[in-house]
Amino acid sequence: MIKVAIMGYGTVGSGVYEVIKTNQKSIDKKVGQELRIKYVLDLREFPGDPVMEVLTHDFEEILNDEEVKIVAEVMGGLHPAYEFTKRCLEAGKSVCTSNKELVAEHGAELIQIAKEHQVNYLFEASVGGGIPIIRPLNSSLTADVILEISGILNGTTNYMLTKMDREGLDYIDVLKEAQHKGYAELHPEADVEGWDACRKIAILTSLASGSQVDYRDIYTEGITKITTRDFAYAKKMNRAIKLLAISRKVGDTYCVMVSPALIHREHPLYMVNDVFNAVFVEGNMLGTSMFYGSGAGKLPTASAVAGDIVDAARHLGKIITLFWEPEKLELAPMEQMTRRFFVRMKEGAEPEAYFGDGERIDARVPGEFGFITPVMSEAEYAAKAAGAEIISMLRVEG
Numbered sequence: 001m002i003k004v005a006i007m008g009y010g011t012v013g014s015g016v017y018e019v020i021k022t023n024q025k026s027i028d029k030k031v032g033q034e035l036r037i038k039y040v041l042d043l044r045e046f047p048g049d050p051v052m053e054v055l056t057h058d059f060e061e062i063l064n065d066e067e068v069k070i071v072a073e074v075m076g077g078l079h080p081a082y083e084f085t086k087r088c089l090e091a092g093k094s095v096c097t098s099n100k101e102l103v104a105e106h107g108a109e110l111i112q113i114a115k116e117h118q119v120n121y122l123f124e125a126s127v128g129g130g131i132p133i134i135r136p137l138n139s140s141l142t143a144d145v146i147l148e149i150s151g152i153l154n155g156t157t158n159y160m161l162t163k164m165d166r167e168g169l170d171y172i173d174v175l176k177e178a179q180h181k182g183y184a185e186l187h188p189e190a191d192v193e194g195w196d197a198c199r200k201i202a203i204l205t206s207l208a209s210g211s212q213v214d215y216r217d218i219y220t221e222g223i224t225k226i227t228t229r230d231f232a233y234a235k236k237m238n239r240a241i242k243l244l245a246i247s248r249k250v251g252d253t254y255c256v257m258v259s260p261a262l263i264h265r266e267h268p269l270y271m272v273n274d275v276f277n278a279v280f281v282e283g284n285m286l287g288t289s290m291f292y293g294s295g296a297g298k299l300p301t302a303s304a305v306a307g308d309i310v311d312a313a314r315h316l317g318k319i320i321t322l323f324w325e326p327e328k329l330e331l332a333p334m335e336q337m338t339r340r341f342f343v344r345m346k347e348g349a350e351p352e353a354y355f356g357d358g359e360r361i362d363a364r365v366p367g368e369f370g371f372i373t374p375v376m377s378e379a380e381y382a383a384k385a386a387g388a389e390i391i392s393m394l395r396v397e398g
């Protein structure tokens, strides 16, 4: 019998408990022996919840119990998750997590520590919720050089943008609704400012390159400045506005950024709505492949953590190789990325004088019009836009 502990009984932790309990028989078959939850760690009490039978408030109890071979770290945040994870790995316990902050910050180091102690650090749930993307990148696509990973990696903002698009609501009203429904946090900055998507694309780029990407190096722009006027233009152009995370191979490195983008109706990411996520991967041999599914939420995320627990149980004493070394990857400057840009300008402005020939867009918005520039680099755009009176800019994808 294999004993596991779950650290954190919040949304994801209670989901992991539910997945393992609900699918116990099938999980036991897939592991090849019984897999049981011996502890759930949380500071709170849960009167009336069957979890009380295994609840502990003491991390040391889990750490010192040699029977516990696998720990799910679903506490979130950097501390004490980092210290707890490190100590579990050093004590010879595999750790499975959904904690993207921790994986983005210390992934390479924790993988290294796991390796030194003949255990595994697995983090399928850290990107794309229930979508299998870490494992495909790490095992199925290893014969390819990854040329591009782009995707919609944040469920909350995708839900909000879908609502703004469909119902013509303002950003602030949609945010209130998303908070009311429990999608957006009371402090929603990590989602709406793009920081969550930034950490996720940092993790994916680290796996694609095999080196540590510092998420602080990634240019990140959120959705807080998007207005109903932007959606009027998007509709006119048969496009949707999505918060896009993009990582493109440039020479020996990658150029990475997170920002809202106008996506054409024919692009596969156009159809990704509500809390769904999708990751689009291009390999030099594979061509393109898209991974789509529930990007957030209790059970999808818990399912990915529980899947890692099964994998860890099948590999006790054996290391699942992960290609992610601690040396830092110097990213290519985002100024090199090329694309078209959509700008809004006041009536009477002459965008052609700044950007050259492009396409004017009339979405019947009073006092202004839109303009799509020719393809140019971010650096060229910044130089040309400096003198022009731009109301707002959105990047055009595809």
Ligand code: HSE
Pocket (backbone or CB within 6 Å): 126, 128, 129, 153, 154, 155, 156, 157, 191, 196, 295, 296, 297
């Ligand atoms: N806040 C995240 C999202 C949760 O909305 O996608 C899943 O990582």
